[in-house]
Amino acid sequence: MKKRSRILLLALLICAMSLPMIAEAGTPYKTYTVDGYGYVTETQTAYSPLTAITKVGETSFVRPVDMSLSKEGILYIADAGAKLILICDLEGKEVGRIGEGILSEPTGVYVSANNTVYVADRAAKRVFVFDSLGNLKAEYGKPNSPIYGDNMDFKPLKVVANESGTMYIICEGNMNGIVQISPVEGGSFLGYFGTNFTRLNPFQVLQRMILSDAQRAQLLATIPSTPTNLAIDKEGLIYTVTQGDGESSLKKLNIAGNNLIIPDAYDELCAAVTTGNYENIFVASSDGYVYEYNEEGELLFVFGGRDDGRQRIGLCNKVEAIEVDAQDRIYLLDSDKKQIHVFEPTEFTDLLHEALYLYSKGRYTESKAPLEQVLQMNSLFDYANKAMGRAYLQEENYTSALKYSKLSKDFIGYSDAFWEVRNVWLRNNIVPAFIMIVLLVVLIKVLKNLQKKKGIFDPVFRVFSKVKERILVKQLKYSSYFMKHPVDGCYGVRREQKASFLCANLLLLAFIVLSILNKYYCGFLMKTVREGRYDLLSDIGVVLLVFLALTACNYLVVTINDGEGSFKQLYCAYAYCLTPYIIIKPFVIIISNMLTQNEVFVLQFANLFIEVWIVILLFLSIKEVNNYSVKETVKVILLTAFTILIAALLVFIIYVLMSQAIEFVVTVIREAVYRIGN
């Protein structure tokens, strides 16, 4: 499915200009969306920069680090430098301030539906709760529950609370997860929530296996990362973002703390998260990129970027918080520029939001109108295609559903639609097909009779038998015998000249052709490559390289291990081993075009069958051609693997040396050019 590789922000000092082809006046950044394969495509501007709030009333920000937007559209800004919470309306007019003299370093602020203000204060090691008038209602320090951990410090960074007042607190350096505190009895610790997990890469696993306990203790402990920021939606679902946690960068956690989504794109430096008015999710990266997802974590837009001295509005330096108001405007708090950037949705985005809203309410037919408009503006827009497909599926218009789900690579939708379409086809064609089969059988019978009586096909058969007499054809035919009788077959290859290079090469060619056909022409559901995307050169190259390297290395090993096979014999035997693939795969390819996801196991079984068969044939070939025992065969196989490793290493070393040499020559020439130039 769609997966984005690591996210990398390259900052290169270069002098290059982009092609000035389509300049969108105004917006300093491009907006991207992904197509069905996760392929990034440009799209219309989703949000245009509107303005920036640089001051609240007459007060400038000192070190703003968090903000929260109330239901009524009032912004609460935590200024860790000024040690207070500034309250303003969406134009930046001051409405009030909270916590002067109480707060030491407010790093997180959250305002609940009833305008209760929760403030996480890192330096004071407390969470303060104020009522809507700004009076201090309660404060919570480190929980004294033993589960919390005695040695664990309590430095709250961010906080949210649900309707009942239960607080979810991210604490600095607390890797156990989000601290959950209930307001009852002056604050009781409910436990840790939404803990991140660590993963070991294969190297670390190997390291751990080899090292002694003492050595292991010296390694950096792999500890789970602390979430960076969190948000809560109307239903009380918690959203967290964690920097550098791959697919878990963005999580949508239910009450039980289970993650409900896997985002199809994510940022390494995500800094804040919030939800919009259509159950859509917004994530801001600290570099100023804003991601908008639908409720399932499918990417709708990504836009924005860093201000590298360009001085244009809408570019950020260090984003700390994101909020979305009732008009779908986005507010980004930039602690470096000390301002709040405001973005407003464009007409394009408004259309998409309308569709999102209708679709989430189950009004599929109605959602088609705005979706169509979205697709008119950008036919590649993945989400719109998918929603369109699903809408048609609901309407039982399966051919249209098939079209859109294929465009959006929505495999489930495609499979469902295909099932229905196939049903209809079967219903319509089953009778004619049956009649055809019957007629065919009758025809064959009649022809057979005619042949018996009059021999009308004799000339044809004569040609056939002549062809059969040719050596090459005989050799090719032998492959099917080899497949069924490998031991005997190997004897034939070794002693009876039943094989030739030509024949082996032909088999190899057939294998390559079939593997390519399999890659590009199997059914949509089995496809691993993009539609319409071909890279035959590397397809052929890989097969040839692997086959030749294996054979050559194996030959080298065999010759010094008393193997009896010559290179030709090995080569031919191995080529013959591919026969099951050549014979069975065509059927698999054809059938794959007729199956839905429910029947995919048939294909998987067939593929497994082919693979196992080939492995057995290879094993027996090595054994028989060289006249080895089983033990010797295993030894040779292991040695071959080792040889290949060494060979690869050798190639790599040569490559490195060569590139060094080239670099040297180039440098000398450059230097000479420079000296002569002076």
Next chain:
Amino acid sequence: METKKKGKKLWIAIVPICLLLMAGIITVVFRSGVEAEAKNSPIVNAPKGTGSSAALSGAIVPDTTQTINDHKLVAENENYQLYLYESTLSIIVRDKNSGAIMESTVHNDKGLEGTNATWSGFLQSGVVVELQEDTNKLQKKLDLVNSGAKITVNLVKGGFQAKIDYPNYQFGFDMEVLLYDDGSFTASIPEYSIYENSEKQKIGNIYIFPLLGHTYLGEREGYMLIPDGNGALIYLNDKEGRFSAGYSQKVFGSDIGIDESYILSLFWGKYETHNDAEKVLAPIFGMVHTDSELGYLAVIEKGAEEATIWATPNGAYTNYNWTTASFRKSATYVQPTSNSGGSVTKVTDRISYDIQVRYFMVHGKNATYTGLANRYRDYLLEQNELQKSDNSFNIRLDFLGADVENWLLFKKDVTMTTTENIEEIYESLQKQGVVDIISLYKGWQDGGIWDLPVTSFDAGGSIGGNRKLKNLIKSSKEKGIRLYLYQDVMRANPDTSNTTFNTVKKMDKRLYSENTHRDVFEEFVYWTPSKTTSVVNKLVKSFLKNDINQIAFSGISNNLYTYTINDTMRTRQSTRESYEKLISSISEQTDLLLEEPLSCYWKYTDVLIDMPMGDSDYIFTDQSVPFLSMVLKGIIPMYGNYVNFEANKDQYFLKLIETGIFPSFYLTYEDPAKLIYTNSCNIYSSEYRVYRDTIVKYYNELKKADDLIKDSYMIEHEKLDNGLTVVTYNNGVRFYINYSKKDIVMNGITVPAMSYKVGEAE
């Protein structure tokens, strides 16, 4: 000391007179204001500064005197007087009618407080040189106060000549300032007067009158005009220290030849995320004091290729608002000596060219940006830099013929719009009444749009081949449709042609290549101007042989660069001269269109395509104004960027009405999804079937609006307090445009939300 005392005495005399006059002016202004309101005419919505009458009093010198602030009168004409203070080469321009003055230096101790020595000297000098010391990348500012410069002034008829020598640095030059009868004055530094005797110390950049018309914080009302996109204003209000830098852009775009390093941010390591800022198409900048009703428009007449325009709001560097141009005389560049990062910094030879800036003064009612635009239009027409061409309305429909994608070892054509498709589209549109069409056919050549250079008339087989293309051009002509064949004649594609020789090398003698961040063709190089000339001449010959005379060029129309041939530097000026010569000769032989051309080529094209509609949205600009539209509307038809890629379609439509720019569409017959693996993958929406109805709608509505204007000039443009934008043409037609989401009533006319109304000027 003596002069200072005298100055003080003078002040004592002047202040009471000023106060009296102020009172008078205020009454007059107030009255006229009341009258204006009574007439119900829209009042100019000048930006409101915190301007006080006290600040204004210094800006108006009511009586003609021989000296103002120690400046001596050196020249005068019907409307203006020019005063000079020799020791810092500071000038004052005074409007004789109102007494309003504009000063070119700061001599106000209050404003200089807290400013460091460098900037304080900068603020007090009429000319500032940036010193290029050895290969130091940071250039030191040499002002006339602290650098030990010697100034010898020689008064001449209409102005003065000043010889400026910097004995400490062994260089110097002459500057001449002359006042003309048309109300303009020029400042020029001829190349022959420049001398540099030291090996290590060279002239880096020269700023001329950097503080001309400056204002302090928000003391005054008015704005600076910057040539960003169509035009933008920076108000002279107090910015409260919000900005750390101001506008600073090279005229005619950046120079690829001399590294101007900037940071490229790639999203996910692959995708470019920034849209480039708009290029400076015309070498102009301006300053208007709306309170004292005096302003100027500066036009760089000579040396524009090397100029940078600055407009700095208060709070950035100093407390003053100032705008100027600086001229590059030498620059540093990095010469790499190895692949692993070894390099040395070098300095270019002196870039030789004359410098000349002309300041057009405007006063009274003309002291607005519309006044500046009207003045600039007159100037361009007088200078024959512009010629009036056919301004009738057309809708621009461009077509993409073909592009290629990777396929096996080869490239495969992705055909988007064939000649037959275009015929079909034209016919279907004509049936619906869309008849006035201008088209650019892109990607018509064999090998697709990026198969560059195009050296002969060789149409791609997949779009129909030469014969069908010729037929299409012929039949379009019969239908009255102007169809142009489009190609980039500056770029060359290393994958499709031999680019070993004649390609542009930067100052560091390395080949310049432009990264596309796309898959099929990863980079392009530039032909040198001489190679471009030969390629284009060959191509045009081939076109003419095939009876094709409608062609459109891009690339050379808006790119200038410094480059090297055989280790000798060729300047941007020489590039411009080569291109101009080529363009002028081709435009004589054919009907030539240029894509988003620089102002120096405007006279060679009779249609401007891809005109910017707005500005680049800099944080420090306060208002986007259709300045170039005001200059060009009614003279030469302008076509905007493609409607396809606009997210705010309704707003864009209104913007077309406001700017008088004609609409453009980029069309393909096939679904643009086919383009995803090509270099044109940024075209995600272009299918004709999708846009047919929009085209008809735009055509009908905009044609109706344009029929009212025909080829009138846009003479007034205002954004009113109530949110309406009002555009007035010289035939009396007035458009009221409402961008807001509420209906607005004015003068009895209700302008519905996101809509416009036509009215008449009083």
